[in-house]
Amino acid sequence: MLEARGITVRLGRRAVLCGVDFEALAGHLTAIVGPNGSGKTTLLRALTGDLSHGGRVRLNGQDIADLRPWALAGLRGVLPQATPLAFPFTAAEVVRLGLTGGVEAGAAGLVPQALARVGLAGFEGRYYQELSGGEQQRVQLARVLAQVWEPVAHGAPRWLFLDEPVSSLDIGHQLQVMEIARDFADRGGGVVAVMHDLNLTAMFADRVALISEGRVLGLGLPGAVLRDDLLSAAYRCPIRVNTPPARGTYLLPHAAGRVAAE
Amino acid sequence: MVAISPDSAPTVQGWDRGAQARRVTLLLVVALGGMSVFSLTVGAAGTSPWAVLADMIAGREVSLADRVVLFEIRLPRLVLGALVGAALAVSGAVMQGLFRNPLADPGLVGVSAGAGLGAIAAIVLGGLLPAGLAAALGYYAVPVAAFLGGWAATLVLYGIATRRGRTSVATMLLGGIALGALAGALSGILVYMADDAQLRDLTFWGLGSLAGATWAKLAAAVPLMVLALVAAPMLARGLNGLALGEAAAFHIGIPVQRLKAVAILTVAGATGAAVAVSGGIGFVGIVVPHLLRLATGPDHRYLLVNSALLGAALLILADVISRIVIAPAELPIGIVTAVLGGPFFLWILLRKRGVLDL
Numbered sequence: 001m002l003e004a005r006g007i008t009v010r011l012g013r014r015a016v017l018c019g020v021d022f023e024a025l026a027g028h029l030t031a032i033v034g035p036n037g038s039g040k041t042t043l044l045r046a047l048t049g050d051l052s053h054g055g056r057v058r059l060n061g062q063d064i065a066d067l068r069p070w071a072l073a074g075l076r077g078v079l080p081q082a083t084p085l086a087f088p089f090t091a092a093e094v095v096r097l098g099l100t101g102g103v104e105a106g107a108a109g110l111v112p113q114a115l116a117r118v119g120l121a122g123f124e125g126r127y128y129q130e131l132s133g134g135e136q137q138r139v140q141l142a143r144v145l146a147q148v149w150e151p152v153a154h155g156a157p158r159w160l161f162l163d164e165p166v167s168s169l170d171i172g173h174q175l176q177v178m179e180i181a182r183d184f185a186d187r188g189g190g191v192v193a194v195m196h197d198l199n200l201t202a203m204f205a206d207r208v209a210l211i212s213e214g215r216v217l218g219l220g221l222p223g224a225v226l227r228d229d230l231l232s233a234a235y236r237c238p239i240r241v242n243t244p245p246a247r248g249t250y251l252l253p254h255a256a257g258r259v260a261a262e
Numbered sequence: 263m264v265a266i267s268p269d270s271a272p273t274v275q276g277w278d279r280g281a282q283a284r285r286v287t288l289l290l291v292v293a294l295g296g297m298s299v300f301s302l303t304v305g306a307a308g309t310s311p312w313a314v315l316a317d318m319i320a321g322r323e324v325s326l327a328d329r330v331v332l333f334e335i336r337l338p339r340l341v342l343g344a345l346v347g348a349a350l351a352v353s354g355a356v357m358q359g360l361f362r363n364p365l366a367d368p369g370l371v372g373v374s375a376g377a378g379l380g381a382i383a384a385i386v387l388g389g390l391l392p393a394g395l396a397a398a399l400g401y402y403a404v405p406v407a408a409f410l411g412g413w414a415a416t417l418v419l420y421g422i423a424t425r426r427g428r429t430s431v432a433t434m435l436l437g438g439i440a441l442g443a444l445a446g447a448l449s450g451i452l453v454y455m456a457d458d459a460q461l462r463d464l465t466f467w468g469l470g471s472l473a474g475a476t477w478a479k480l481a482a483a484v485p486l487m488v489l490a491l492v493a494a495p496m497l498a499r500g501l502n503g504l505a506l507g508e509a510a511a512f513h514i515g516i517p518v519q520r521l522k523a524v525a526i527l528t529v530a531g532a533t534g535a536a537v538a539v540s541g542g543i544g545f546v547g548i549v550v551p552h553l554l555r556l557a558t559g560p561d562h563r564y565l566l567v568n569s570a571l572l573g574a575a576l577l578i579l580a581d582v583i584s585r586i587v588i589a590p591a592e593l594p595i596g597i598v599t600a601v602l603g604g605p606f607f608l609w610i611l612l613r614k615r616g617v618l619d620l
């Protein structure tokens with residue numbers, strides 16, 4: 001279980017997060033949604049131990065401030081919103097960097113498996129810098145997967161923190177990556193993902209946290225948070241949630257006066 | 263789901279440049295050995311190490327002159343050359359990993375500028391020292407001053423760049439430029455004050471040389487260089503992770519702040535010691551790691567070890583060349599490394615242009 005209480009973060013002179021409470025369960029995919037600049041990345045960075053912040057974050061019952069970097073690395077993997085890379089490493093060498101910390105440290109056989117998992121089988125020897133943006137992002141995901149390959153280790157769940165994991169992917173790979181995250185949670189791990197695509201969120205998330213201006217407007221089941229009033233207030237634009245007769249929920253932005261051609 | 267156990271993990275061919283890097287390691291060990299033997303055979307005196315060795319094995323008396331030439335002149339010089347070359351190359355590789363930039367060199371942490379200022383101060387102002395202290399330091403005054411100057415500069419820079427327990431590498435880079443300019447200006451003032459004899463000393467110190475290596479001089483500088491050579495391989499995983507940026511390095515379990523502190527201080531120690539005993543030998547710290555990165559990739563687990571070996575072998579070679587081109591006189595080794603290294607480096611860059619955009 002991931003439990004954060006009273007997270008307060010100041011960056012420069014700005015209070016970016018003001019006493020945020022957040023929690024996520026192992027076995028769940030918990031999505032964090034909200035407009036640009038609302039503090040999603042900042043919250044994720046507080047949860048992963050990157051930022052100094054007020055308040056407490058407990059992961060599997062342990063305060064992350066008390067955990068050494070390598071102990072944390074065995075417990076959770078993090079996919080940042082963007083990852084720069086210095087030096088001409090190959091895709092496989094980047095993925096292998098994920099094996100530095102985790103329990104599987106040294107299992108080089110994981111490298112091709114992790115690449116295959118994100119649909120990049122055969123990319124091992126390609127230079128990272130020569131890959132497309134979406135391919136690079138999937139290589140980074142493979143690195144994170146290699147780090148926490150088994151969702152449960154020594155009886156304790158492990159965690160994936162993903163900051164906009166599908167932002168530069170095509171629709172097919174968006175689904176593939178969400179399936180990977182879903183599968184990680186279904187096998188007992190915990191997933192916390194910052195999302196911009198509300199439809200994918202509605203499709204895959206067990207819980208949704210809606211953030212606006214550094215505060216949590218709602219945290220709960222998708223149906224309880226993805227509501228016309230909450231979303232419209234948070235994103236400052238009219239949003240209508242539709243439930244088609246066939247099971248499931250989908251959302252469309254609702255620009256007044258505009259109707260898509262039949 | 264496939265069960266993973268580290269022992270039975272299949273090895274994957276093709277993308278793993280480790281095997282190739284290990285072959286290069288082997289090759290470099292052989293080259294270093296060959297270069298060392300060659301270096302012992304070359305010199306103004308006609309001493310042959312083989313003849314001396316044969317005499318010693320046969321139990322014959324070895325002439326005092328031969329013994330001195332071999333064990334008091336050539337051997338310490340060889341060891342000094344190997345250590346300085348290894349220390350400079352490894353320091354360069356570590357700095358490049360730390361700054362995430364293939365053009366970084368140990369000079370960036372201020373150590374070269376500080377050491378240069380220290381050496382110049384010792385040469386120009388040495389006469390102002392109390393007679394007792396000057397006598398005690400003897401001709402160690404210059405290396406000691408260079409070493410202290412280098413460390414002082416690095417510590418100041420590290421202090422400037424560290425706030426609330428986090429060191430900003432970018433601040434260090436910019437601070438290093440400012441500090442370098444300041445040290446250069448102070449050095450300029452000292453040079454302006456120097457007399458002709460001191461100017462000559464200054465020029466030669468700046469060009470770098472392994473001449474005058476003695477076991478006593480070695481004993482002072484070796485520990486710091488050896489410390490860096492031993493510590494560097496332990497930084498390899500951390501430096502690899504740092505290629506992903508500091509945040510992601512932390513995510514994969516690397517204690518980033520400790521890594522930075524250890525890297526900066528060991529590099530400052532090793533470079534300070536190297537500059538102190540051999541003056542300004544440029545180029546090794548940038549060229550050697552760069553060549554190896556082109557050959558076997560940027561993985562620091564191999565890069566650091568191979569840099570040490572190649573740096574040592576190249577500096578021994580440069581020293582041999584410096585001793586024979588204008589024999590019986592000697593060319594300063596810094597000139598040799600620049601004359602050989604510069605064009606070679608350019609050639610490599612031209613050949614690989616467009617292939618690897620670093």
Ligand SMILES: Nc1ncnc2c1ncn2[C@@H]1O[C@H](COP(=O)(O)OP(=O)(O)OP(=O)(O)O)[C@@H](O)[C@H]1O
Nearest residue numbers: 011012014016034035036037038039040041042043
């Ligand atoms: N280093 C910083 N210094 C000052 N302010 C910052 C810093 N980093 C972020 N901020 C501010 O904090 C707020 C929250 O940023 P954050 O990156 O968490 O947003 P986000 O919700 O992830 O947005 P996006 O959807 O664009 O990724 C923004 O207003 C941003 O301008």
Ligand SMILES: [Mg+2]
Nearest residue numbers: 040041042081
């Ligand atoms: Mg963000």
